Amino acid sequence: MKVAIYPGSFDPITNGHLDILKRSLEAFDKVIVLVAVNPDKSSRFSPSERVEMIKEATADYKNVEVDYTTGLTVDYAKKHGVKHLIRGLRAVTDFEYEFQLAVANEFADKDIDMIFFMAHGDTNFITSSMIMELNKNGVDVSALVPNSVLKRLK
Ligand code: ADP
Numbered sequence: 629m630k631v632a633i634y635p636g637s638f639d640p641i642t643n644g645h646l647d648i649l650k651r652s653l654e655a656f657d658k659v660i661v662l663v664a665v666n667p668d669k670s671s672r673f674s675p676s677e678r679v680e681m682i683k684e685a686t687a688d689y690k691n692v693e694v695d696y697t698t699g700l701t702v703d704y705a706k707k708h709g710v711k712h713l714i715r716g717l718r719a720v721t722d723f724e725y726e727f728q729l730a731v732a733n734e735f736a737d738k739d740i741d742m743i744f745f746m747a748h749g750d751t752n753f754i755t756s757s758m759i760m761e762l763n764k765n766g767v768d769v770s771a772l773v774p775n776s777v778l779k780r781l782k
Pocket residue numbers: 635636637638639642643644645648664714715716717718722746747748751752753754755756
């Protein structure tokens with residue numbers, strides 16, 4: 629069985645994340661959405677809230693698991709015997725960060741490989757922080773996030 633991990637902050641999960649997840653499920657038999665918790669970084673939603681929102685948003689998806697880790701994603705991957713990490717690319721600006729992350733992951737564990745999906749045109753402007761900013765200023769973001777997030781934003 630081909631298993632991949634889709635790691636990220638998911639603070640909160642957006643339709644952009646879900647688009648990448650759906651597409652990765654066409655290439656893998658199972659995808660573990662992994663909330664990577666960085667205790668040194670402040671977050672908008674707690675790890676358990678983030679996991680809960682993802683679980684609700686993916687309840688109808690087959691072959692998805694949701695989990696979180698406070699350690700390195702590569703360590704989680706090794707522990708679960710997973711070799712492939714999924715990431716999404718929105719713009720050239722994502723590339724630099726993602727490239728650096730890929731090299732760092734390779735340094736930590738040379739067996740890990742990253743797989744990148746290019747964001748689709750209708751979701752490539754969506755970021756978690758953009759959602760929060762628009763919502764704070766009264767813009768309806770219901771087309772950009774799943775219901776599980778929308779109800780918590782209200
Ligand atoms: P991180 O803090 O690890 O970057 P994010 O939750 O911001 O976590 O993003 C997780 C992954 O999903 C990253 O690879 C990011 O580029 C990708 N991603 C985020 N939003 C989108 C989007 N709208 N379209 C495609 N990929 C996205």
